[in-house]
Amino acid sequence: MGKQATEMLKGILEGIVLAVLSGRPAYGYEITAWLRDQGFADIAEGTVYALLVRVEQRGLVDVEKVPSEKGPPRKVYSLNAQGREYLEEFWKTWSFLAQRLEQLREGGR
Secondary structure, eight states, X not given: OOHHHHHHHHHHHHHHHHHHHHHSOEEHHHHHHHXXXXXXXXXXXXXXXXXXXXXXXXXXXXXXXXXXXXXXXXXXXXXXXXXXXXXXXXXXXXXXXHHHHHHHHTTOO
């Protein structure tokens, strides 16, 4: 990804991660691996973990510690009701912006 794409992604990564969690609970590495499989190869694991801490602190996710075969328990994140509301607002905002950008690209019609 180029610098411009990386900067744009920073602004929407929270919504992307919450969208991933709307489908099923997951832990940090699992989310990072999925994002990489989707073509977001430049996303650092640390970026996802920092984001997960922020959304946990804001009350958008629930966290369950699950035993791991290797090492300490994993924190499994799941989207809660407040997170679903936030994600719904994210998609509304995304749709609004995408429509406006498409209008600009088509010459401001």
